[in-house]
Amino acid sequence: MSNPTYFATLGDVVGNAFDYIICGGGAAGLTLAARLSEDPQVSVLVLDAGRANLDDPAILVPAQYYRQVFDERYDWSFTTVPQKHCNNKSFMWARGKSLGGSSAMNFFVYSRPAAEDIDAWEELGNPGWNWSNHLKYMKRSEKFTPPSPIQTEVFRQTYEPEYHGDKGELQVGFPILITDYEVPFQEAFNSLGVPTAKEPLGGNNYGTGMAANTIDPTTKTRSYAVTAYYLPNKERTNLKVLLGAHVNKLVFKSPVKDDLLTAEGVEFSCEGGVHVVQANREVILSAGGIKSPQILELSGIGDPAVLTPLGIDCVVPLPGVGNGVQEHVICPVSFELHHKDGGYNTLDILRNPAVAEAEMKRFEKQEGIHTLGLSNFTFASLQQTSHAAQDLIDAVSLKLDRDHTEGRISDALWDQYKIQLRVLRSEKSVDLEWMILPTIGTRGTVPEDGKAYLTIVIGLNHPFSRGSIHIASTDPQQQPLCDPHYLENDFDMQLLVEGFKFARKLTETEALKSIIAGEIDPGSEAQTEEQIRAHIIDELSTTFHTCGACSMLPREKGGVVDPALKVYGTTNVRVVDLSIVPLHIAAHTQATVYGIAEQAADLILGKI
Incomplete structure (x- = not known):
């Protein structure tokens, strides 16, 4: 399938030089590209391995969860x-490969x-990476639509204007259809x-309430990096986006000056060949939490213990590359829900092919199940939700x-753990989260036609x-070894167990007794700590x-x-994506990625 003419061709790139080369056209990469190319005297190239996939219902239409996976x-x-x-299981890590990256499939x-x-x-x-600054940059990217009167009155959704932007590119608001x-x-x-x-x-974010969604209030379709940052700027002559361009490694100048390396270009594969494009100023890795460390290691930046056995010359010894990985589980x-005349607003109705087809037609009128968003999200502390918290x-x-005293934990990791422990001791911390999925979300039971389900996700x-x-x-096309060490620290499991117990308490409240008919996975027979742990391992995602x-x-x-996002040992290589986050956050991450990219743009342009 050919791309629209405003995308670059290989001929537009090979043999030319660009001031900034951005490796990866996801949320961070396209945000940066838009900001850097605001200066018409600056040339920007985005290399992205994926396809455009513009105007694709699998991307644009809400409630298409998991349709793109695999x-x-x-x-x-x-x-x-x-x-x-986790019983030696391997886990699927879906990541967006379309232009827009994971902003196109979250x-x-x-x-x-x-x-x-x-x-x-x-x-x-x-220094400079604090809440005050981060809020400013998240607001810069945001075009907020306040909740409607019915969302405020019926669903208790309130907001405070000072925390929202109204001139940004990314549409943020609330879905039309809310679950019963x-x-x-x-x-x-x-x-x-x-x-x-x-x-x-x-x-x-402590408490319960409706989550905002990135849905355009006019079209009721996905707002993401492509619609927000690329398409409005696609006609800029100083901004080029080359699709199907898989970045292999960075190319450095020789000799090394002042013990620092300067990248002079990027090697990439495209249309069956290997090519190099020159960079006049900087090379920026925005390839995401998995690909950015891979590109650094393929370029000779990383731990010699990893690179040397593969025959890669370690040009910058940097043992931190690829380590310190954290992942939300x-x-x-x-x-199962009690029967209700008229049914529930759940995705279960889409199991019927005829209904699914009819609902897509309803969406053309901006109505029906495809206007349903994930809504109820709750963040709370272990202290608030478990009697065993203090012990x-x-x-x-x-x-x-x-472990730290006896040398099993480094001083650097201990610094992080001290922060995590301090947060844990607060009654208003947000270590645990409960999300409500409007369908069956476990693998243990096949859903029955005509029945409705919901899933509490801890x-x-x-x-x-x-x-x-x-x-x-050394093959850039081969996947890296992703090893998150899930549940290696047993306290992670203990937190999930307590979150699971609290989810059950919820369903026993008067508010939910008339809605929930019974637990189906793992079922009421799972009562012991051992049984609950077994369920968590079986269903962990x-x-x-x-x-x-x-x-x-x-x-x-x-x-x-460093705090300027420049890779140690280099003069002009930066990383701008979620991989730079040193300590994980209690949030879904797209707002933070846009904020990181907006702040990075100001850093690169010397505005801060």
């Missing part, structure tokens, strides 16, 4: 290595972290002591302190386990928020980039 037109389809603490959820999550980045040695059980779930959480969040996008618990926190604190926001992403070959492999930290603490 389809090579949209998904990189990474997999992890077998996980020792679940539309727009959430922001707690202020303390971002302030922790600055505490770890990154939005209010009952809020009431259930309230009855167990979790309040309704007044403004979850303002730095305090989730566990679903599914329930669990005391035990993990003692263990980690002992999420772990601040994992203690740390993993790695490293190359296993991820929200695809991999961070940390190119951490923004001091070099001596395992850092890969």
Whole structure:
């Protein structure tokens, strides 16, 4: 399928030089490209391995969750290595391969972290990376549509204008259709002591409420990096986007000057050949949490213990590359709903092909199930939701302190753990998350026609386990070894167990008794700690928020980039994507990625 004429051809790129070369056209890459190319005297090239996939219903129409997964037109389809603490299972890591990256295939959820999550980045040695700045840059990208009167009155959705942008590119608002059980779930959480969040996008996301979605209020379709940042600027003569261009490695000048390397270009594969394009100023990696560390290692930047056995000359010894990986994990618990005349607003109706076809036609009129968004999200603390919280926190604190004293935990990791432990001790922290999925979300039961289901998904926001992403070959087309070390730190499992128990308590409240007929996965027979743990391992999944492999930290603490996002040991290579996040956040990550890219643009342009 040919691309529109405003995309670059290989001939537009080969033999030419560009001021900035951005490797990856995802949320961060396209945001940067738009900002840097605002100056008509500056030339910008984006190299992206994917397809355009413009005007594609699989991308644009809400409620198409998982439709793109495992389809090579949209998904990189990474997999992890077998996980020792999960019965040696491998896990699927879906990542967007279309132009727009994962912003083209995420679940539309727009959430922001707690202020303390971002302030922790600055505490770890990154001046300027704090909540105040991050909020400013998230607002810059945002064009917010306030909730409608019915959403405010019926669904209790409130907001505070000072936390929102109205001139940005990314459309942020609330879905038209809300599930029948939005209010009952809020009431259930309230009855167990979790309040309704007044403004979850303002730095305090503690509580329950409706999540914002990245849906255009006019078209009711996905707003993402392509529609927000690329298409409005596609006619700029100084901005080129080359699709089907797989970045292999960076090309450095020789000899080395002042012990620092300068990238002079990028090697990439396209249309069956290998090519090099020259960079006049900078090369920026925005290839995402998995591909950016891979490109660095293929370029000779990383741990000699990884590179030397593969025959790669280590031009910048940087052991932090590919390490410090953190990932959000989730566990679903599914329930059958009581029969209700007229049915429920759940995705279960789409199992009927005739209904599915009819609903797509209804969407053309901006109505029906495809205007349904993921709505109820709740963030709360272990302290608030578990009677065992203090004993669990005391035990993990003692263990980690002992491990550090005896040398099993580095000083750098101990700095991170101290922050995590401090947060855990707060009654208003947001270590745990509960999401409501309007369908069956477990693998153990085949749904029955005519029945409706919902799934409570328990999420772990601040994992203690740390993993790695490293190359296993000099072949750029081969997937790296993704090893998140899921549940290696047993406290991660303990948090999920307590979150699971709290999910069950919710369904026993008066607010939900009239809606939920019964638990189907794992079922009421799973009562012991051992049975609950077995269910968690069986159903464990991820929200695809991999961070940390190119951490923004001091070099001596395992850092890969400095606070200007420049790779240590280089003069002009930066990383701008989720991989730079040194300590994970309690949020779904697209708002943060846009904010990182907006701040990076100002750093690159010398505005801060």
